[in-house]
Amino acid sequence: MKRAPLILMAAVLIVLAAAGIGMRVRSRAAAAAMLPQLPNLSGQPPAVIEHVKNGDARARRNPTSADAVGTLGIVYHSDLFYDAAAEAYQAAETLAPGDWRWPYLLVLVHLERGEAAQAAPRLRQIVAANPGLALAWLRLGDAEFKRARYQEAGEAYGRAETGTGPVTEVPAALPARRDTIPVGAYAALGRARVALQQGQLERARESLEKLVADVPRFGAAHRLLGDTYQRLGGADKAARHVARAAALPAYNAAPDPMVDALGRESRSSVLLLKQASAADLVRDAAWREYLIRRALEFDSANPDVVYEMGALLQQLKRPREALPYFEHHLDMVDDDLQTLVQIGKCYSDLERFAEAEATLRRALALSDDAVGEYNLGYVVEQMGRAGEAERHYQQALALNPGLAAAQTNLGTALAARGRFADAVGHLAEAVRLEPGNAAARNNLGAVFLQQRQMENASREFRLALELNPDHADAHANLGSALAEQGAYDEALRQFDEALRIDPRHAAASANRSAVLARTKAQEHR
């Protein structure tokens, strides 16, 4: 073969190679230019500064990688640098136009800022390319609803009910979200809201009835159904569903793995505590604790974070673990009333009543506080000083008549002293303040029982059991009331139920035996 063509071919290939390399370099430079500049990090905790700088460095090392740039967006987003996050997501989307994650995360930025008008068109693009993505349909439904575009909202909600969620891997060492309300339920709720906005009350009622039957723990659905019944003239049904809603956890947004991923990435105590507050305390406690512990890890000098850790442990009935956090908070913030009250409560829960009393008195020396007075009343009551306790409960109520716990305790204290009429007044007020509180209903019923007002007592116990079918005391008390009215068979069923829930329920066991003895005696006669 002649040499010249080979040389020509070699020259062409070398030129192509040079062009390719040149384009590659140009591409890297252009991609790097799309990356957001580092924001002003002054005043940020060190963990956030390090997090952001590392993310930026990683992205700049590989600016043409959509994953690297998108991850930078997540870093910014999780630390609440919205502008930078938006730029990074846009850059990632440019690099990988078919990857739904980046435009979806950009939508989340828009929505957090209230920019539903910006978010809706993007969501339409996402669902056009990914028609099975339920969360995107749900968010589109919400965005259209907020723009009063009800037809579009209804269609999107309908698609959300039949779609599927994104699958994201959760590292095995981290707690997973538990027992959350499914996305489809939120979509159904959205459709019901659309129907109500359009005046289609019957349609709303039907879909909400199905929804609460399918997902009975969805409080928001009960509440909306209550509203629907109210508008349809069904006051009794409305009240029942509103009471049911009051006994269930407050509304939380639909669980979103992409949002959870932000929590796992974040070093920002603001975002971590925000997500923690949205996690249900009973069903999602592990996730909530994980988030707050992360906030503590990255922002341990923040007194508010320290307080939150203590407060969570207190709410989870772990006072021994909560106490050191409150004590640490007190070191950071001198004479903080709320912290002193919390410490007093911890001591009380640990039955260290003398220390509890001293701490609560120290708190109340700083300022009047209804919760502080109530806690002090509880403590001195445990120490056998009933009269003094009543005074503190009354003082708590003078400061805050809406403190249901103080109404309850004052009522039971008065009942113990035989002042049943006064007791009923306070316990009835506690029920009025917290209509979804089964314990309050039970307490009121117990006083009626002592006054031998059996019908009133039975009514309250039954209402308590509607709110909480697993309330052992209410079952036992109802059994007692029924037994007094001669309904022995039903009474025995109630005692059995109480003992099924709590096999060591002394009153249920004793009263059950008494009823059995009575029925045997009657049979012998």
Place this chain on the structure above:
Amino acid sequence: MRPAFARRATAGKPQRPVVVVAALLALLAVVLGVFFWRSRPVLFPDDKRQAALPADRASILPKGAPSRFLQPHSVGLPVALKTRPLVAQLSIVDLDRDGLSDIVACDVLENRVVWLRQAPRGTFTESAVGTEVRAPAHAEAVDIDRDGDLDLLVASLGVMFPSNARIGSVVVLENDGRGRFTNRVLASEIARVADVRAGDFDGDGDLDLAVAGFGYDDGETHWMENLGNWRFRSTRLLNLSGAINVEIADLDRDGDLDITSLVSQEWEEVYAFVNDGRGHFEPRLVWGSTNDDFGSSWLTAADLDKDGDIDFLYSNGDAFDYAPPSGRPWHGVQWLENTGALNFTFHRLADFSGASSPQPVDIDGDGDLDVVVVSAYNAWDDPSAQSLVWLENDGRMRFAMHDLAASPTHLVTVAAGDLTGDGLPDLATGGMHISRPYDRMSRITMWTNGWQRR
């Protein structure tokens, strides 16, 4: 002698080095081709990227220099020992119509409405108005009984802290014409009331009421038709919890008064109730946020762009619901621009943690309306965190934020009005100290405007 052999021709069989070179070049070409394809070069990124600044943030100008033309003066009773002031709302109004502006404030700590009467000029004397009103959240000066003097229409929460109890009420502090006020309860045992305003909705010549029933898990917006003789009939407009403010204005310019309600909690929506002139209202969702933690805090009706129709200033800055009550970057101030036919366009005016009580006022006297805003929940451990700012209108509805004050902290309400009689708008603020820190507290502060004297 050896014969000269001719070189053998190589056409059918290339020499090895050339083959190797050609193969290597071909391999290089393949590798580069694959590499080129996979890297998808971005050569002209500017063409491919969308605008970084969304249209609804186009009204935000870069932050301006701090302003120091307002001087604070504590007025009214001083902060008592062991107390943390809780002033929910205040207004600047000449309550006794003596030509001197006074301050009327809702003191939640003392469960009363207070009147800081200015007489003589520059001297404010505080007195309680009427008797106890539990957790007063809003007071409006209005001659509700049409007897020629100003009464106070008060929204009562019952208790300030979260409660589902129906302990709200609507109270009139009725003026006898001589500055003595008597409580008159118009409605009680209703969802906790956060706001109440008066207006003639049914065109019968008397003043009816629009009520924001915040409640907590349950709440409602309703109106109360004045039946005469202090009797009112209530009609529900919306059964959503978290109604914070109601505003009364003719939104559709048909000559009657419509009602607008800001609904917070998980809803974060603004509803207009369009009046047919006879007290029949059609609900219409004006705007909403899908961020259920948006923190709606305040709604103020104002013709911000001076085009003859009513817009709204809307702040989201509430952080009461979960601790810690510190700053949140999604908080800020918005302008809902009335574009006609009951349509409103969302414009973000400023990012501002804890934003509350935005008020339109031409504070610099240049003919356009600026906005003053306070913060109730900011990152107070940072000494630079502001509690009072103003948004300077450049005349084209773009706004630059200027710092005004970092102390006192925890301000939830601001009112604008000429307190000094010099023709310049002054401010009054109220402190709501429900959380730490407690080192920069205030109760009621007057801020005198020294703009022209700079």
